[in-house]
Amino acid sequence: MGILLKGGIIYTGEPVSDGTQMDILIEDGMIKDQQRNINPEELGKSESEQLEIIDVSGLTIVPGLVDMHVHLREPGFEYKETIATGTKSAARGGFTSIACMPNTKPTADNSGTIEFIKQRAKEQGLVHTYPIAALTVDRVGKEIVEMDDLYSAGAVAFSDDGSWVHDSGVMRTALEYSQLFNVPVISHCEDEGLSDSGQVNEGYLASVMGLSGIPNESESIAVARDVMLSELTGAHLHIAHISTAQSVDIIRKAKDRGVPVTAEVTPHHLILTDSTIQNYNTMAKVNPPLRTEEDVKALRQGIKEGVIDCIATDHAPHSTDEKNVEFDNAPFGLVGLETAFSVSKKALVDSGVLSLSELIEKMSTNPAKLLKLPSGKLVHEAPADLTILSLDEKYTVNPGDFASLGKNSPFAGWELEGKIVATMVSGEFSYRQFGSDDHVV
Numbered sequence: 001m002g003i004l005l006k007g008g009i010i011y012t013g014e015p016v017s018d019g020t021q022m023d024i025l026i027e028d029g030m031i032k033d034q035q036r037n038i039n040p041e042e043l044g045k046s047e048s049e050q051l052e053i054i055d056v057s058g059l060t061i062v063p064g065l066v067d068m069h070v071h072l073r074e075p076g077f078e079y080k081e082t083i084a085t086g087t088k089s090a091a092r093g094g095f096t097s098i099a100c101m102p103n104t105k106p107t108a109d110n111s112g113t114i115e116f117i118k119q120r121a122k123e124q125g126l127v128h129t130y131p132i133a134a135l136t137v138d139r140v141g142k143e144i145v146e147m148d149d150l151y152s153a154g155a156v157a158f159s160d161d162g163s164w165v166h167d168s169g170v171m172r173t174a175l176e177y178s179q180l181f182n183v184p185v186i187s188h189c190e191d192e193g194l195s196d197s198g199q200v201n202e203g204y205l206a207s208v209m210g211l212s213g214i215p216n217e218s219e220s221i222a223v224a225r226d227v228m229l230s231e232l233t234g235a236h237l238h239i240a241h242i243s244t245a246q247s248v249d250i251i252r253k254a255k256d257r258g259v260p261v262t263a264e265v266t267p268h269h270l271i272l273t274d275s276t277i278q279n280y281n282t283m284a285k286v287n288p289p290l291r292t293e294e295d296v297k298a299l300r301q302g303i304k305e306g307v308i309d310c311i312a313t314d315h316a317p318h319s320t321d322e323k324n325v326e327f328d329n330a331p332f333g334l335v336g337l338e339t340a341f342s343v344s345k346k347a348l349v350d351s352g353v354l355s356l357s358e359l360i361e362k363m364s365t366n367p368a369k370l371l372k373l374p375s376g377k378l379v380h381e382a383p384a385d386l387t388i389l390s391l392d393e394k395y396t397v398n399p400g401d402f403a404s405l406g407k408n409s410p411f412a413g414w415e416l417e418g419k420i421v422a423t424m425v426s427g428e429f430s431y432r433q434f435g436s437d438d439h440v441v
């Protein structure tokens with residue numbers, strides 16, 4: 001059965017241009033046609049009889065969002081999140097593809113765990129789920145994983161996210177091997193000698209609150225080394241969740257020299273500063289820490305210039321019990337899938353840094369390209385992975401309503417604009433809320 005979406009404003013993703021009013025015909029999970037006016041009566045008889053026609057006038061349709069940095073927590077930490085709840089959360093947030101990080105239990109450093117994640121996602125997942133394998137065994141930075149096995153099992157990238165690979169020799173070798181598979185190595189840049197037992201951004205507020213600080217250099221020194229190793233090896237290095245002005249600077253210069261480095265930033269680092277942790281708000285305790293106004297400005301400038309390629313949530317669910325403790329004892333991490341679009345829109349589009357089409361590029365087309373996924377654009381014969389938005393609709397964030405088991409959002413109570421009304425994955429709705437017809441798969 002086909003679906004005809006009538007009257008929406010379509011952003012195709014490629015080329016990056018403003019939306020135009022078009023109808024979209026979807027059949028067999030693919031985009032079959034898109035033009036100004038598709039008349040169902042002009043389609044073949046059997047085609048039109050089987051057609052569901054949906055009026056989406058007043059709504060905006062964009063390529064399904066792609067999040068290349070998600071923690072699904074399964075296997076091992078199912079009380080924080082599961083593949084079922086995490087992908088449901090993704091669908092509600094407008095994401096049609098996500099890549100999940102390997103800091104599970106067991107660590108996704110072996111083909112069995114990668115196969116398990118893929119199988120579970122096939123059975124219970126609501127969006128395309130692409131596993132990222134660990135770069136070193138147990139993510140301890142000593143012994144490189146069997147990249148060949150993991151790649152064959154379906155890993156789309158390698159990363160020790162949560163930890164930096166401290167040994168430069170190990171990182172160099174890993175980057176060299178990664179070229180055999182033509183996939184990125186994703187680096188969590190943190191020199192632990194500097195971040196030590198730090199809890200928040202190093203600065204005035206940390207001192208006043210009596211919390212130990214994490215200086216910008218803890219990240220930026222790591223970024224500088226990894227960029228140099230990417231330059232040395234010629235391998236694609238992708239830097240996770242950058243948070244400092246210095247990192248933007250280092251990556252800008254590296255890109256100017258032609259180093260094959262790419263980078264992501266989270267919605268929270270684009271809008272929040274360390275002042276959010278006033279009152280010891282553990283919901284804003286995250287790694288890397290929320291920084292200063294100056295860093296936020298530099299990150300926005302970096303994304304505008306293309307120094308930062310994409311937005312990724314680093315969705316990191318933790319249980320309420322784990323977060324409801326003294327600041328020092330709370331785990332780092334916050335959830336982001338269900339607020340990502342409207343927070344990013346507020347940070348970048350409403351403030352005039354990017355156009356909506358450029359935001360879509362950062363949240364869909366670019367991450368899809370980086371991971372070589374078939375999505376990220378709404379063109380003829382592309383997979384029907386798309387997101388339907390009510391751009392001006394306002395809502396108040398209530399983590400209690402999240403599909404994610406993680407309620408650890410720093411945006412609770414915020415009034416945001418830009419609601420996800422439907423998410424379609426391979427031609428089928430993973431989430432659909434049209435007007436009063438509330439239907440969540």
Ligand SMILES: NC(=O)N[C@@H](CC(=O)O)C(=O)O
Pocket residue numbers: 071103161162163188285286287288314316317332333334
């Ligand atoms: N970002 C975080 O604060 N936490 C992440 C780990 C990580 O992304 O480094 C987690 O797994 O909880």
Ligand SMILES: [Zn+2]
Pocket residue numbers: 161162163188240241287
């Ligand atoms: Zn990380």
Ligand SMILES: [Zn+2]
Pocket residue numbers: 069071101161162314316
């Ligand atoms: Zn992460």
